[in-house]
Amino acid sequence: MIAGRLDTDRINRELADAGLAEFVRVEHQTFNPNNSATVSVDQLILADGKKVIRKELASSAPVTVAHWAASARPDHWNYWRREAHVYGSGLAKVHSASGLRPPHLLGLDSDGRRVSLLIEYVEGIGGSHLGLDDYMRIARRLGESQGSSETSQRARGAKSWWSHRWIHQYASSRPVESELYCRGEAWEHPVVVEGFGAERHRIRDGYCRMMDELPLWADLLDSLPQTICHHDLWANNVICPLPTDADARTVDNGEDPDDVLIDWGCVGSGAVGEDIGTFVPDGLLNQLQSPDSFRDFDRAVWGGFSAGLEASEWPYPPEMARLAMCASLVKFCWLPALMVRNADHQGPTAYGGVAGPELVEVFRQRAPVLMHMLELLDEARRMTSRLGLGGDPGLGGQFENRGHDRIVRK
Numbered sequence: 001m002i003a004g005r006l007d008t009d010r011i012n013r014e015l016a017d018a019g020l021a022e023f024v025r026v027e028h029q030t031f032n033p034n035n036s037a038t039v040s041v042d043q044l045i046l047a048d049g050k051k052v053i054r055k056e057l058a059s060s061a062p063v064t065v066a067h068w069a070a071s072a073r074p075d076h077w078n079y080w081r082r083e084a085h086v087y088g089s090g091l092a093k094v095h096s097a098s099g100l101r102p103p104h105l106l107g108l109d110s111d112g113r114r115v116s117l118l119i120e121y122v123e124g125i126g127g128s129h130l131g132l133d134d135y136m137r138i139a140r141r142l143g144e145s146q147g148s149s150e151t152s153q154r155a156r157g158a159k160s161w162w163s164h165r166w167i168h169q170y171a172s173s174r175p176v177e178s179e180l181y182c183r184g185e186a187w188e189h190p191v192v193v194e195g196f197g198a199e200r201h202r203i204r205d206g207y208c209r210m211m212d213e214l215p216l217w218a219d220l221l222d223s224l225p226q227t228i229c230h231h232d233l234w235a236n237n238v239i240c241p242l243p244t245d246a247d248a249r250t251v252d253n254g255e256d257p258d259d260v261l262i263d264w265g266c267v268g269s270g271a272v273g274e275d276i277g278t279f280v281p282d283g284l285l286n287q288l289q290s291p292d293s294f295r296d297f298d299r300a301v302w303g304g305f306s307a308g309l310e311a312s313e314w315p316y317p318p319e320m321a322r323l324a325m326c327a328s329l330v331k332f333c334w335l336p337a338l339m340v341r342n343a344d345h346q347g348p349t350a351y352g353g354v355a356g357p358e359l360v361e362v363f364r365q366r367a368p369v370l371m372h373m374l375e376l377l378d379e380a381r382r383m384t385s386r387l388g389l390g391g392d393p394g395l396g397g398q399f400e401n402r403g404h405d406r407i408v409r410k
Contacts, residue, residue, distance in 0.1 A: 011044070011054065011116075018107030018118050021046040029053070032351070036061040037070035037080040037265060039114070043121060051121035052106060057083060057265075058114045067175050074161040075268075077169035077231075083265035084108060084115040085161045092264050094151060094228050098144035098308070101258045103239075122260045124239040128288040134240050135297055136304035138259050139276050143308020146227040146272050147321075155226045155269050163268030166231045167331045168218035174334035181208030181337055189343040195363020196336075199371055203336050206374040210333040217330040217380075220389070221271045224324050225316050229270030230261060234282035235289075236351065237263045272314070273321035276305050277328030284369045285335070286351050291365045294372040319383055326380035329373045336370060339363065 012022045023044040031041045039056040046052060059080045063069045070080035086092045092102035107118035145151050163169070180186065187193075187200050196203055210217075230237075239260040280297040283289050289297065302325065306318050314321075343359070350356025357365070383389075 006042070014054075014107055014109045014116055014118060015044075015046070015052070017109065020052060020106065020118070021048045021050070023047070023052075030351070032068070034065040034068040035070070035078065036063045036068060037078055053103065053117075053119040053121050055083075055117045055119060056114060057081065057117070060113060067173050075164045077163050077166050077173065077266065079161060079163070079265075081115060082161055082163070082267065083263070084110065084117065085159070086264040086267050087117060087119075089159070091228070091267060092261075094154065095142060095145040095261065096258070098141040098148075099256065099258045100138065100141040100145065100261055102264065103260055103262060119262075122239045124241050124260065126239050127236045127283075130235050130238065130240060130283075130288075132296060132300045134238075134259075135279070136300040137256060138238055138240075139279065139301040139304030140308040140311075141259065142233075142275060143305040143314075143321075144312045145308075146229075146275070147309040147312035147314030149313075151227050152225070155228050158269050163231060163266055165218055165222065166229070166266060166268050166270060167221065167274065167328060168214060171214055171331050171333055174338060176211075176334040176337040176341065178208060178211045178337075180341060181205075181211065186340050186343075189340065191343040191360050191363060192340050195360045196367045197364075199367050202374070203367065203370050206377075207333055207336045207370070210330055210374075210377060211337075214330050214333055217327050220384070221274060221324060221327055223389075224271040224273075224320055225314075226269050227272045229268060229275045230264065231266035231268060231270060231275065232263055233261070233275045233279045234286075235279075236283075236286075237261060271321075271324035271328075272309070272316075273305070273324030274328045276301050277325040278331055281329065281332065281369060281373055285332070285366055287357065287362070287365055291368045294369055298372075298376070317387070319387055323380055323383045323387065326376040326383070329377055329380075332370075332373065339366070 006026060015022060024047050025045040027043040027045070029041040029043055031038055037057055039058045039061050041053065041055050044052045044054055057080055059070065059072055061070065068078070070078050073079060074082075087102070087105045088108055095101070103122050104120040105117065106120060109116045158164070181204055187204055192200055239262065241257045241259075280294065280301055284291055284294055284297070302322065305321065305325070309318055309321060345359055348355050349359055349362050356362065
């Protein structure tokens with residue numbers, strides 16, 4: 001049955017313009033309903049049996065959660081039209097040569113206020129079905145591309161609609177003030193005490209410090225070698241080929257088939273290593289993998305990415321990419337405080353409005369992940385000194401970029 005909210009005539013016209021058959025059925029896909037830049041994501045089943053993904057973007061969709069509001073400003077972290085630009089310009093193919101491609105764009109329709117994308121339907125697995133080998137392979141392919149001289153050169157020619165300082169913009173947009181970390185009584189809520197346990201004090205102190213240091217870490221990321229970043233790399237945005245039999249993972253030349261990267265609405269410049277920094281924690285924080293597997297996934301992703309950098313002949317010490325990987329975790333500086341503020345939440349707890357586990361279980365599962373993330377930021381602090389960047393950003397001071405030949409602190 002076709003949902004009444006779909007404009008059947010409009011959609012069939014878009015399909016016809018793309019040389020495709022009319023659709024006979026629709027299956028609504030899970031996406032973030034809070035993000036007002038996205039109106040809908042649907043799988044269309046066509047009269048000839050083919051499947052197509054239709055994604056609709058809008059400049060003025062209803063805003064249900066203020067910090068997920070779309071923006072008309074092209075460099076904003078949530079610019080509503082960016083994904084259409086990325087597909088239309090071909091930028092989504094930036095990593096294709098290394099085996100990490102976008103779905104094929106089949107059609108693009110715009111009336112100035114809305115944009116609809118007709119995108120290839122890709123059969124495969126993602127999310128919680130990805131294993132260590134998948135994470136490692138994806139990271140290696142990303143390293144090969146982001147470490148290449150070609151991608152670095154393209155990053156210097158940023159377009160007006162690319163996101164800039166994405167992590168800083170995103171983290172700063174969250175509705176949490178650092179004062180919430182200072183309110184001790186909030187951290188004694190029964191859900192917080194039971195879920196975070198004794199670690200709640202270290203989480204509170206560590207993420208309070210992280211939030212205070214956010215501008216300095218953002219400056220550091222800007223000072224490191226730059227590339228083109230997806231800025232929303234996590235397991236739900238990757239589609240891997242189905243491992244149905246021994247031959248399903250290979251193509252004619254004996255190599256693994258391409259992995260497919262979706263949701264290109266945040267693309268912009270960023271440090272080499274920034275994308276993979278959030279690849280692992282985003283999945284674990286959303287209960288896609290066991291929280292106890294953090295170190296295994298971290299080793300797999302860094303091992304794959306550093307191998308990719310080596311293959312690309314990236315001209316900088318790999319520690320610079322590891323530093324960016326660890327420093328990018330400041331993206332989550334607001335998360336524990338928001339969890340504590342919402343400790344009385346009733347309703348869905350999983351991504352996309354799905355029911356999910358009980359709230360206290362969300363706290364319990366996230367606690368070890370949040371602690372591991374603090375360890376990685378401590379690793380970043382040590383690396384700033386080892387790489388001659390002047391030590392701990394928390395001491396105050398600014399980083400500057402001098403062509404990456406010499407990165408100094410003044």
